[in-house]
Amino acid sequence: MRILVVEDEKRLAQSLQALLESKGFCVETAFDGEAGAEYAELGVYDLLILDVMLPKLDGFALARRLRAGRCAVPILMLTAKSDVPDRVEGLEAGADYYLAKPFDTRELLACVNALLRRQGSQVDTLTFGNTSLGLADGVLSCGSEHIRLSAREFDVMRLLMQSGTHNLSKEALLSRVWGYDSNAVENHVEVYVGFLRKKLASIGSDIRIAAIRRLGYHLESGPPS
Numbered sequence: 001m002r003i004l005v006v007e008d009e010k011r012l013a014q015s016l017q018a019l020l021e022s023k024g025f026c027v028e029t030a031f032d033g034e035a036g037a038e039y040a041e042l043g044v045y046d047l048l049i050l051d052v053m054l055p056k057l058d059g060f061a062l063a064r065r066l067r068a069g070r071c072a073v074p075i076l077m078l079t080a081k082s083d084v085p086d087r088v089e090g091l092e093a094g095a096d097y098y099l100a101k102p103f104d105t106r107e108l109l110a111c112v113n114a115l116l117r118r119q120g121s122q123v124d125t126l127t128f129g130n131t132s133l134g135l136a137d138g139v140l141s142c143g144s145e146h147i148r149l150s151a152r153e154f155d156v157m158r159l160l161m162q163s164g165t166h167n168l169s170k171e172a173l174l175s176r177v178w179g180y181d182s183n184a185v186e187n188h189v190e191v192y193v194g195f196l197r198k199k200l201a202s203i204g205s206d207i208r209i210a211a212i213r214r215l216g217y218h219l220e221s222g223p224p225s
């Protein structure tokens, strides 16, 4: 599960990251609203944790921008007492839940788990073209044909299906699947895309993983154009 924390108080952002990582989540941080929006719009996160008062773009405006772009990811908003919490504005902007700072870490974790569970019950498969991907079992299905993906293949396929027809860069795939600190290189992405193309073909999928130079990959479906 991938979580994006958008919080300009760097120490708080880092302690949230450490807390969530200790619970097995994969966490990235952004320190202003613009950067947060750019990350969030990649569509690869399962949950966003947004501070309200942020430089460049505040949490309300960020949530509204994402919802206007049909991004349905759950949003947990953090609000300081001094922010004069305006729950109505936040909820209208598209937040799913509010937590007032300072918050108890157990309460934060309970909120995170509740929001992820809620999302999980709504979305247990991703579908593109004639093919679906089971999020629980990592199985790609097309009609009566099925094939199981390895863990890495699953991560790459899930991100591609979440981005759909939007381009996803090799760097984004690399950092989200292999992590910033790994020794993986862009060639790894190409290798796994190759594996996925073979598996898609083997079940008769009409999904094509299109590669656009410098922009990365996106999905197409239907007969070849």
Ligand code: CA
Pocket (backbone or CB within 6 Å): 007, 008, 009, 051, 052, 053, 054
């Ligand atoms: Ca702030």
